[in-house]
Amino acid sequence: MGPNENRTSSPRVDVVAAVVRQNGKVLLADRPSGKPPYGWEFPGGKREPGETLNEALKRELQEELGVDSLPLDLLYVTDVGRIRLHFIRTLLPQSAVPQGREGQSLRWADLHGGIPKDLLSGDLDFWKFLTFFETETIF
Numbered sequence: 001m002g003p004n005e006n007r008t009s010s011p012r013v014d015v016v017a018a019v020v021r022q023n024g025k026v027l028l029a030d031r032p033s034g035k036p037p038y039g040w041e042f043p044g045g046k047r048e049p050g051e052t053l054n055e056a057l058k059r060e061l062q063e064e065l066g067v068d069s070l071p072l073d074l075l076y077v078t079d080v081g082r083i084r085l086h087f088i089r090t091l092l093p094q095s096a097v098p099q100g101r102e103g104q105s106l107r108w109a110d111l112h113g114g115i116p117k118d119l120l121s122g123d124l125d126f127w128k129f130l131t132f133f134e135t136e137t138i139f
Contacts, residue, residue: 010082016057017042017123018090019075019130020098025108026130027098028116029064039118040107042087042126043098053086061090065098065106076129080122087126 019042020027029043043064047056054071061069069090076087092098100106109116111131119127 012079013083014047014053014056015044015083015085016047016053016060016071017044017085017087017126018057018061018069018071019087020069020090020092022108024112025110027106028109028119029100029104029106030118031104031120037120039120040109040116041120041123043106044088053088057088057090061092061098064100064102064104066101067092067096067098069096076126078122078125083122085122085126 018027027043028040030040031038043061044057045060045064047053048059051059053074057071058069061067069092072089072091074086075089076085078085078087098106115124115127
């Protein structure tokens with residue numbers, strides 16, 4: 001390709017991730033079979049055209065976990081390749097019981113228990129940020 005030719009790059013994909021906290025732990029989901037990369041992540045998914053970040057997160061949590069949610073504020077943004085991850089502090093109703101509706105397992109990970117094994121690389125920097133700055137005034 002010559003210096004004056006345009007390169008077409010893959011468009012950026014916006015992905016939302018819910019940061020749900022309960023009793024000093026945060027909710028993690030493993031990636032379902034057939035959806036690499038495999039490992040643990042904050043639950044969420046891709047933003048569809050025309051959606052706001054909060055709308056996308058509400059939809060994804062309803063589809064994937066079967067729960068209503070209230071996305072609050074954007075805590076952290078990071079780029080992993082062409083993916084831009086948006087970590088959003090999110091509340092669930094007290095009566096909500098998240099369940100993996102796409103074959104994924106869920107777990108509550110202790111913020112003071114070290115980095116969870118098999119945490120996806122895109123979520124790793126946020127985990128470090130969250131545990132470093134974890135205070136009642138921020139989260």
